[in-house]
Amino acid sequence: MPAPASPLDPAVAARLKRDSQGLVPAVAQQYDTGEVLMLGWMDDEALHRTLTTGRCTYWSRSRQEYWVKGDTSGHVQHVKSVALDCDGDTLLVKVDQVGAACHTGDRTCFDADRLPLS
């Protein structure tokens, strides 16, 4: 489970609307090109670390652990800005992505599977 308490700024924590697992989706976008790179999940602690360390930190739902993007791959996300949406349930993190955002080696996680329109 995500950490129950966190040093996240209480004024921010009060506005966060978390899901039943204590998480909010975080959209990572390349700050200059506008590419949507990936979507990850953050709890209070992951958001706190993202705001204070300059590196994007997610909660891995599959591994049930914190995950500093790039710690194993080298494909670091340097944080440029973080915004909360109008209902407090989604984050937009603008980053400078080193290398590929996707574990497949693609630049973004959305490059490979375009769905047909009809």
Add this chain to the structure above:
Amino acid sequence: MPAPASPLDPAVAARLKRDSQGLVPAVAQQYDTGEVLMLGWMDDEALHRTLTTGRCTYWSRSRQEYWVKGDTSGHVQHVKSVALDCDGDTLLVKVDQVGAACHTGDRTCFDADRLPLS
């Protein structure tokens, strides 16, 4: 509850990884400027309608009903492309947004609440 069955292309449905409510997050992005406009939720039926009607359709978790973006506000999202991410649990929908994406009147849902970095 979202509709239990849907005419969504079975080849697409087989790749979707839905949450416990049968939903996946859908990031809406302005196709030409790259602005991230909002995040909504889709079940199979909402995705099917989005792929086949040319208009973004979401499942409203608060109202528990389908929601064709712009039907009440006029702030329609014309669908340009839809992509599924590498693990099949997030959609990126590129749209041409008419007017404001946010119900507050802001262009995007992320314009108002930038969080402080430290």
